[in-house]
Every structure is written in structure tokens, then in C-alpha cells.
Amino acid sequence: xxxxxxxxxxxxxxxxxxxxxxxxxxxxxxxxxxxxxxxxxxxxxxxxxxxxxxxxxxxxxxxxxxxxxxxxxxxxxxxxxxxxxxxxxx
Amino acid sequence: xxxxxxxxxxxxxxxxxxxxxxxxxxxxxxxxxxxxxxxxxxxxxxxxxxxxxxxxxxxxxxxxxxxxxxxxxxxxxxxxxxxxxxxxxxxxxxxxxxxxxxxxxxxxxxxxxxxxxxxxxxxxxxxxxxxxxxxxxxxxxxxxxxxxxxxxxxxxxxxxxxxxxxxxxxxxxxxxxxxxxxxxxxxxxxxxxxxxxxxxxxxxxxxxxxxxxxxxxxxxxxxxxxxxxxxxxxxxxxxxxxxxxxxxxxxxxxxxxxxxxxxxxxxxxxx
Numbered sequence: 001x002x003x004x005x006x007x008x009x010x011x012x013x014x015x016x017x018x019x020x021x022x023x024x025x026x027x028x029x030x031x032x033x034x035x036x037x038x039x040x041x042x043x044x045x046x047x048x049x050x051x052x053x054x055x056x057x058x059x060x061x062x063x064x065x066x067x068x069x070x071x072x073x074x075x076x077x078x079x080x081x082x083x084x085x086x087x088x089x090x
Numbered sequence: 091x092x093x094x095x096x097x098x099x100x101x102x103x104x105x106x107x108x109x110x111x112x113x114x115x116x117x118x119x120x121x122x123x124x125x126x127x128x129x130x131x132x133x134x135x136x137x138x139x140x141x142x143x144x145x146x147x148x149x150x151x152x153x154x155x156x157x158x159x160x161x162x163x164x165x166x167x168x169x170x171x172x173x174x175x176x177x178x179x180x181x182x183x184x185x186x187x188x189x190x191x192x193x194x195x196x197x198x199x200x201x202x203x204x205x206x207x208x209x210x211x212x213x214x215x216x217x218x219x220x221x222x223x224x225x226x227x228x229x230x231x232x233x234x235x236x237x238x239x240x241x242x243x244x245x246x247x248x249x250x251x252x253x254x255x256x257x258x259x260x261x262x263x264x265x266x267x268x269x270x271x272x273x274x275x276x277x278x279x280x281x282x283x284x285x286x287x288x289x290x291x292x293x294x295x296x297x298x299x300x301x302x303x304x305x306x307x308x309x310x311x312x313x314x315x316x317x318x319x320x321x322x323x324x325x326x327x328x329x330x331x332x333x334x335x336x337x338x339x340x341x342x343x344x345x346x347x348x349x350x351x352x353x354x355x356x357x358x359x360x361x
Contacts, residue, residue: 011279016236017286024243024290031247 029065037063044074052078092123092203094196095335096225098249100241102212104233105269108305108315110209111139112325113229115314116332118173122204125164127176127195129221130211131186134178140167141312142175151179154191160198169317174203184217196224214248222253227263229296229335233270234282242266242291265296267331272301273345284344297331299324300345 041061048054058077063070097110110126118124128136131151137143142165148158153176160176167173176199179186199206210221222228228249232242246264255262268287275281288295299305302324308315315325316332323345330340 011281013276013279013282013286016282017290020236020239020282020290023240027240027243028247 026065037061040072040074044076048076054078092200092206093227094200094206094208094225095227095229096208096210096222096249097229097231098210098218098222098245099212099231099238100214100218100245101233101238104231104238105299105305106212106231107135107139107209108309109229109231109267109269109299109328110136110207111314112308112316112328113332113335114205114207115167115170115173116316116329117205117336118167118170119316120332120336121172122336123172123174123202124205124207125174125176125199125203126207126209127199128178128209129187129217130209131178131182131184131217132180133211134180136175136209137165137177138312139309140175140314142167142177143312146177149177149179150195151182151186153195154186154188160195169313184211184215187217187220189220189223192220193224214244218245219248219252222249222262224254225249225262226255227265227335229265229267230291230293231267231269232287232291234268234276234284234287236282239282239287239290246291246293264293265335266291266293267296267299269299270301271298271345295342296334297327298342298345299327299331 041059044061045054045056045059048059054076058079060073060075062073064073097106097113099106107128107130114124114126126136126140127150128134129150130136134149137146145165148163150163152158153160153163163176165175165177167175176195196206196208208221208225211217230242230245230249232238249262249264250256253262266288268284271284272281276283284295284298300323302322304319304322305315305324308318311318315322316328319325320329327345330342334340
């Protein structure tokens with residue numbers, strides 16, 4: 001360690017402040033729309049269930065928050081063997 | 091109509107109960123009628139901090155369930171005749187509190203007392219939400235440390251969305267009370283500064299309570315620090331915070347490190 005580093009060394013408080021500011025900016029954003037993902041999940045599930053029988057576990061809905069935009073990812077797996085029960089009824 | 095103040099924090103161990111007792115006693119000493127309500131059902135401690143642990147007969151759950159009258163459950167402080175305690179139940183679980191029951195108790199207290207301080211349990215679950223539900227004002231107890239500040243931010247979010255006032259479109263008055271402030275560590279840049287905390291939480295400051303042995307001593311003997319050690323810096327800081335809570339415009343003075351020459355030479359910290 002350079003001898004000058006001893007004098008230059010600052011406390012850890014600035015690091016704490018920076019980490020907190022970043023984290024809380026993210027947490028506050030997701031707090032404003034707390035259940036958006038689960039609401040979307042339920043509604044998407046309801047729409048699909050009208051036509052195809054899908055297990056809850058095969059539907060993945062997630063939201064990634066970026067700097068200016070957010071990405072909504074919906075991944076639905078439909079088993080090939082499952083017939084369309086509703087369509088068959090008509 | 092009295093004012094209902096919730097003392098909350100999210101994080102445990104930051105000094106909610108100590109601060110409830112100290113602020114309540116400081117306000118009661120000015121002649122105002124004050125009730126302290128412990129919402130920490132199952133883990134009550136306000137009775138112990140107030141030195142009333144052997145006088146508890148009935149508690150808030152008894153009152154809500156109708157097995158005791160409010161006047162029977164309220165314990166009058168032995169030192170101040172305007173200070174009362176409504177203890178939490180130690181044997182029930184936290185689901186024993188109902189929203190209607192709490193509303194009724196708070197309403198009755200509000201009509202008799204000038205101030206009702208609600209000591210919230212830690213966390214963000216039912217007990218904490220009921221403690222803040224009917225509050226007019228909130229004291230958010232925060233240590234200058236990352237996890238405490240993060241949890242305070244979360245609690246501020248709940249105060250702005252889950253309280254009766256927030257739901258009616260009004261806003262609840264919020265104040266940050268920084269406790270366990272260590273002037274020496276702050277000076278060395280090892281602890282979040284008061285400005286950092288206030289900037290991050292964007293909430294006005296009620297007071298800064300310096301880290302002090304006297305606070306521990308006060309809880310050891312079961313007396314609020316504002317009554318038992320009222321000349322020491324922590325007690326004075328609580329008394330000033332209580333005056334600000336009552337609306338007085340007092341400047342907040344940053345605690346400074348008090349060290350003698352010998353301490354400085356030996357690099358010792360002040361107690």
C-alpha cells in the first residue's frame with residue numbers, strides 16, 4: 001500500500017450512500033406497481049385457459065426494469081399431447 | 091381530540107420501544123396526558139422499559155375481546171400522573187388484534203388523551219400495519235446504517251399507502267428520528283451522515299439521539315431516559331425531539347464528540 005493511501009483513505013460511508021441510493025431507486029419503482037406481474041399472470045392464464053388446458057407452472061411472467069424501458073417476458077409452455085378440450089366441445 | 095403518533099422502523103433493535111418511552115415521558119412531563127400503547131403482541135417490552143412489568147393485569151387483547159375495560163388495562167405511571175401504558179399481550183399471538191378492535195381502542199384513547207404513542211413491532215406484517223393504521227403522525231426510528239435506512243424507506247412506503255389517512259387522500263406527517271448516532275465514527279466517515287440519511291429518505295428530521303450508555307442504564311432500571319437521566323445528551327436530545335413533535339421550531343444540533351486531551355493522545359473514544 002502506498003504511504004499516501006493512508007492519508008487519502010476515506011471512510012466507507014460514501015460507498016454505503018451510493019449503494020443505498022441505487023437500491024432504493026429500484027425498490028421504489030417496483031413498489032409503485034407491486035402486483036402488475038401477478039395481475040398480468042392471472043389474466044393471461046385466464047385467456048389461455050379458455051382455449052387450452054395449461055398448468056399454472058408452465059406460465060412464466062417476469063418484468064425486467066431497464067434504464068428507460070422495461071421488458072415484459074411471457075413464456076408459456078403448451079404440452080403437445082394436450083387436445084383442445086374447449087374446441088372439442090363445440 | 092388527541093394526536094395519534096406511531097413509532098415505527100421496519101427493522102428491529104433500532105430503538106422503537108426506548109424512543110416511545112422517552113418521547114412519551116418527555117411530552118407527559120409538560121403536563122399533557124399521554125398514553126403509550128404496545129402493539130408488539132407476543133413480544134411485549136414497553137412494560138419493562140417503563141418499569142411497569144409487575145403491574146400488568148390486563149392488556150390490549152383483553153380490551154379488544156371485551157374481557158376487560160380500557161380503564162382497567164391502562165397502567166398509570168408511578169412517576170408522572172399524566173402518563174399511562176396500555177400493554178400488549180404476552181401469551182396470545184399477533185392475530186389476536188383485529189382492525190375493528192384497534193380502531194375502537196384508538197378512538198377511545200384519542201378522546202381522553204392529548205397524545206397516543208403506538209409502539210410498533212418490527213417487520214411489515216399485521217402488527218406493524220395495525221400500529222400505523224390510525225396514526226396522524228409517524229416517527230420513523232432509524233440507525234445511520236444501510237439495512238436500517240432501507241427498511242425505513244419501506245416503512246415510509248407503507249405509511250403513504252396503508253394508513254387510514256393515506257387511504258382518505260390525506261398525508262400522514264412523517265419524521266425521522268436518528269438513534270445510536272456516533273459522532274466519532276461519523277467524523278471519520280465510517281457512518282452514514284445525517285445529511286445522507288435525510289437525503290435518501292427525503293423526510294424531515296425530528297432529532298438525533300447520540301449513542302449513550304445512559305440509554306442502556308435507563309432500560310436496566312426501568313425508567314424512560316428522559317425521566318431518570320434527564321441531563322445527559324441522549325435525554326436532552328429526546329426532550330428536544332418531543333418539543334419539535336409538539337410543533338416547536340427548535341434547531342437540531344449535531345452531537346459532537348467530547349474527548350479530553352488524554353483521550354485524544356491515547357486515541358480513546360468518548361463513552
